[in-house]
Amino acid sequence: MTPLLASLLLLLLLLIIPGATVAEEVEPCTSRSCGGIEIKFPFGLRGVNQSRRCSYPKFSVWCNNQSQTILTLPESGDLVINDIDYASQTLWVNDPGQCLPRRFLKGLNLSSASPCQLDPDLYNLINLTFLRCPSNLTQSLLTSVRCLNDPANSSFAVTYVWMRSIPPPWNESCEVINSSVPYPVSAIDPWSFWVDIGEDLQLTWGRPRCGLCESRGQDCGFAERMGLRTGCFSRSQESSGIPKGVKYGLTIGVGIPGVLCLIGLGCIICGKIRRRRNTRPSTDLPITAFAVQSSPFRMGLDGSTIEKYPMTLLGESRRLPKPNDNICSICLSEYEPKEALRTIPDCNHYFHAHCIDEWLRMNATCPVCRNSPTFTPSSASDSASSSVSPSSSISSSH
Template sequence: MGILEVLFPFFIFPVIYASNDCRFSFCGSNSIIIRFPFQLEDEQNPYCGYPGFNLICTNNSRAVLKLPYSGVFYVRNINYLTQKIQVYDPDDCLPKRLLSLNVSGSPFIHTFTRNYTFLSCPFLKAGSQYIPIDCLSNSTHFVLAVPSMNLPNPLPTSCYVITSLFVPVAGPEQQYGGSFKGELSEDLLLTWDTPDCRYCESQEQLCGFDLNDNNQLSCFSYQTGASQQGIQIFRIITLCIAEPAAIFAIVMACCVCYKDRLAIIRNNAIARSAPATISPAPQIVTTTGLDESTIESYEKVVLGESKRVPGPNDGCCWICLSEYNSKDTVRCIPECQHCFHADCIDEWLRMNPTCPVCRNSPSPLQLTSLDP
């Protein structure tokens, strides 16, 4: 009974704390962080997510966004600072999804659109204004997309218009004659206005419902979120390890109770007859960051004009929260491939031996060569 009295608080505490705990979740091969206003559908909590921001994590670790009138999309990335979510078609045919895209009934909107005309032709037309849609074409006809302002008049021989519609694009209208070919092959970028958590994110704080007024949003310190995540990990360890260990300990205690009593008596007798000894003072181990040679072993990359950062990263540095620009120098941690401004991560690693995003301890292995 003494063992049960000692271990009982460890089992009841996680259940009590869970009622007020909004934890982070991770899903996907690039470790997408899912937090307010998003939450996983199987972890429904009215205080931990905003209506309409439910995600699904599939068995193959894919984060899925389901739009009421347009079906499911896989999530590539979520930028909580700029309030943008980057999604793509599971069948890798985004133009087909764009033909019937309808974001109504969801909190998401597309910021920029461009009018495109889709043509069906018996042959593949050449020219920079024609964008071939391979996933909609077959051996007898080709589907092409043309910015409506570049649509030739008259139409090419034997070609006819399938439809004309406004298609979501990543940026504002380009000049006449510009290159449009990448717009229909890139991911779909959506944004949201409500809830507006950009102020909290810009202050390096978390956003969520006010504990005293569930209709208002408040900012919470990042340390609070990290503490909750640490307690969540402690709860998992407690339930998965401590409970079976406690049961095993009780059984073993009953079996060896008599033997332990004899051992105590024998040890007391030895202690009375043995001379007193002084135990050495325990050594205090301090934890510091990484040495300069290890930090310098992580490869640095100079960003090109595309400002594309390699690995599972978004468009801004998670330490200083500044957007990446061309010719910025970034350094990537080899274990998790999270990248940051070189100056920011160097200063961090001198004081902390872990990645500031996933908290994994990096190893001094070199990264493979990355193309900016």
């Protein structure tokens, strides 16, 4: 493939592929519905064909067989969502069986580990005492919690009192179920005695911050393919009129013919350029040009030339002319006694003989300094003769 044709294909890919990628990144997730509750980012509805990037972590909800939107919170279990206000980032929840007192008796905990928490500006936590009292007493003095009553025993009813507000006339006739149950009450009137323990709890979430997007009439979603950074997207993108599958079909239908046309055009242009080069006289390309082009390519040395480089046989002390040069730069191993080393005369660098022999067969440069040895027969003989003395002295002295 010629450089011109490769450039044309690369240009086409840059025009087609980024367009499809941007459409996939910017296109918002469609909203869902369960029991009349609109489910959209940061919430995601499980059990439907929806990307995991359409919901924020820990904001996944599901629709049960009673068409209730269920939110599962850490340390709190399942709660049914009765309404969501995306602008104020508020939702109203209750027990799926409409019995929140039972949940608090079992230790319902809307702690900091939960992404949705009680608003401290709306609620105060007070300790309630839950009792099992005779029915005539609950009808006259106390309020019965119907969802906690036993239908098989109508003589007794479960009730609650706030120890701070009511004197205990029930000490002898009532059984204490739990004397300290933290329960949220309205912070607007914290001294009120009667607590409406059947109403929905109002929860809020701080992250992600999508209320600004909703107030602008935009959708909230992840701004990137990875990470948790969110952003606002125009809702006009969701109803652009062209489905995602149609966009891909148009991209493929237009892109493939375009690629074929560019390939044909590139072949025609390359053919014309080739014919023009062939029609030029041979005198236009001097012989020196070929010599200059071929000069940078150097092959390795032949075996006879390598064998003329000086050899050194190490003794037991592994003493070298360069004491600090005790590691082969090719295999990175220390020199051992009785090993044969070879030296490059021009730079006087030592290596294992078998390492440097393999290197010089493929490269005509020193592995350390990258200098090209200027080997001549005279220099080889001189360097070989000069290396006989140290080589023999090292091996013989040890």
